Amino acid sequence: MKKIYVLLFLVLANLFWAGNYVFGEYLVAEMSPLQMTFSRWLIAVIFLVPLAHWIERPNWRNVWKEWKTLFILALLGVISYNFLLYEALQYTTSLNAALVNSINPAVIVLFSVLFLKEKISSKNGIGLVVSLLGVLLVLTKGQLHLIIHNAYNQGDLLMLIAILVWTIYSIIGRKTKEIPPISATSIxxxxALIIMLPMVVVSGSNFNFHLSQHAVMGIVYMGIFPSVGSFIFWNISLRQIDASKAGVYLNLITVFTAIFSLLLGNSISFVQVIGGILVFIGVYLTSVKGNKEKVQKLSVIKT
Structure with missing residues (x-):
């Protein structure tokens, strides 16, 4: 039986990830994608390793035995996805980036059904559609024709690649189900930091070390909440819930981003509020098990 803390962790994970989008949009003006990615995870590892040792007390020798899989996950989830996301924000608007990202749950469902043989009930499928509709309402402010008329640029294409990278990362991450989630993320x-270090050294002259106060606060936030909090919550949750269902919760990123925008002084329309409600309804429907649905436990490390 699904525990309530799993749903809470999924919500919190996406709340923190929404902050990553908000701060990322501002930080790309002062930091390169490589600098953002490296700085973020350098801060995160300071917390991840002690937390893993204190909370999970793993057998580190057994963890390191899975180094090949963890190395691939580092390339895909820690480096590639985040780099592509920050690179995309340099070329595309926040509307386009969020719009493209909203298809991520559908892609995860498709890959989960094709490669993991996961089953989804009709109610779960309806929940996916309702949630996606809610996201589109939030993004387009009720003007759904924007989906057709939007011109997709280099940033939009980068977001599409990022989504594919994230999906493949989630599928491969299933192989780490025997490793404690925080420990696996730490490794x-x-x-990732070792891989990026030579690139950081070579491009060091292009790094901006004179950051504004807001930029410093932003990178510290990204290093703690999305990098540590979100990934721990996500990893623990995916030990108890199918990837196809957990993926729908990614739609909450858009809703929380809209809320952050409101707090920052931007206006949100009534249609966007309705869209947000639809997202939550869709998430609920997707989380309800069908009577004939088999319960499958999946472990995926998301970073």
Missing amino acids: SVIF
């Missing part, structure tokens, strides 16, 4: 981040 993946260490691998």
Whole structure:
């Protein structure tokens, strides 16, 4: 039986990830995608390793035995996805980036059904459609024709690649089900930092070390909440819930981003509020098990 804390963790994970989008949009003006990715995870690893050792007390030798899989996850989830996201924000608007990202749950469902043989009931499928409709209402302010008339640029294409990378990362992450989630994330981040270090050294002259106060606050936030909090919550949750269902919760990123925008002084229309409600309804429907649905436990490390 699904525990309530799993749903809470999924909501919190996406709340923190929404902040990553908000701060990322501002930080790309002062930091390169490489600098943002490296700085974020350098901060995160300071917390991840002690937390893994204190909370999980893993057998580190057994964790390191899975180094090949963790190395691949580092390339895909820690480096590639985040780099592509920050690179995309340099070329596309926040509307386009969020719009493209909203198809991520559908892609995860498709890949989960094709490659993991997961089953989804008709009610779960309806929940997916309702949730996606809600996201589109939030993004377009009720003007759904914008989906057709929007011109997709380089940033939009980068977001599409990022979504594919994230989906493949989630599928491969199933192989780490025997590894404690925080420990596995910690090792993946260490691998990522080692991989990025030569690139950081070579491009060091292009780094901006004179950041504004807001930029410093932003990168600290990204290093703690999305990088540590979100990934721990997501990893723990995916030990108890199918990837296809958990993926729908990614739609909450858009809703929380809209809420952050409101707090920052931007206006939100009534249609967007309705869209947000539809997202939550869709998430609920997707989380309800069908009577004939088999319960499958899946472990995916998301970073």
